Amino acid sequence: MDETDTALLRLLSKNARTPVATLARKLGLARSTVQARIDRLEARGVIAGYALRLGESAARETIRATVLLTLEPRATAAVLTRLKAMAGVEAAHTASGRFDMILSLAARSTAELDDTLDRIGALDGVRGSESLIHLSTRIDRRN
Structure with missing residues (x-):
C-alpha cells in the first residue's frame, strides 16, 4: 500500500458511496486508475466491505x-x-x-x-x- 492507497482509503472511510469519478478528481488520477486500485484493495482484503454508519x-x-x-x-x-x-x-x-x-x-x-x-x-x-x-x-x- 502506498500513499495514494492510504489517501483513497481515507476518502472512502468518510463516505464509501463517493462516486469513483469524484474520488479520481480529488486524488488527481484517472477514473480507471482509481477503480483498479479499489479492485486491488478489495482482492487483497484491505477493503473487506462497505457498511452503514448510523447517525x-x-x-x-x-x-x-x-x-x-x-x-x-x-x-x-x-x-x-x-x-x-x-x-x-x-x-x-x-x-x-x-x-x-x-x-x-x-x-x-x-x-x-x-x-x-x-x-x-x-x-x-x-x-x-x-x-x-x-x-x-x-x-x-x-x-
Missing part, C-alpha cells in the same frame, strides 16, 4: 455496554460459539490480564440489555463477568 439520532436510541468475562480454562471456543448466536453481542475480543474476553453489546432498552447480560452470565464456561454501561461518548475516532 447520532439512531445512536442515542441504542444502549451500549462493555462486558468483561472471566472464563473457565479451555472454554473460549464453546463460549464464542454461543455468543455468535446472540444478536446483542456486536464484538468479542480475547484479552490478556485479569479478564479473558471483552464484549461490546448493544440493546434497544435496559430490559433487552439485562436479558442479554443474564444469558451471557448463564453460559457454560463463564466463570464471572463485569458490566460497564456506556453513558455518553466524548471521543469517537472510528470514522
Whole structure:
C-alpha cells in the first residue's frame, strides 16, 4: 500500500458511496486508475466491505455496554460459539490480564440489555463477568 492507497482509503472511510469519478478528481488520477486500485484493495482484503454508519439520532436510541468475562480454562471456543448466536453481542475480543474476553453489546432498552447480560452470565464456561454501561461518548475516532 502506498500513499495514494492510504489517501483513497481515507476518502472512502468518510463516505464509501463517493462516486469513483469524484474520488479520481480529488486524488488527481484517472477514473480507471482509481477503480483498479479499489479492485486491488478489495482482492487483497484491505477493503473487506462497505457498511452503514448510523447517525447520532439512531445512536442515542441504542444502549451500549462493555462486558468483561472471566472464563473457565479451555472454554473460549464453546463460549464464542454461543455468543455468535446472540444478536446483542456486536464484538468479542480475547484479552490478556485479569479478564479473558471483552464484549461490546448493544440493546434497544435496559430490559433487552439485562436479558442479554443474564444469558451471557448463564453460559457454560463463564466463570464471572463485569458490566460497564456506556453513558455518553466524548471521543469517537472510528470514522
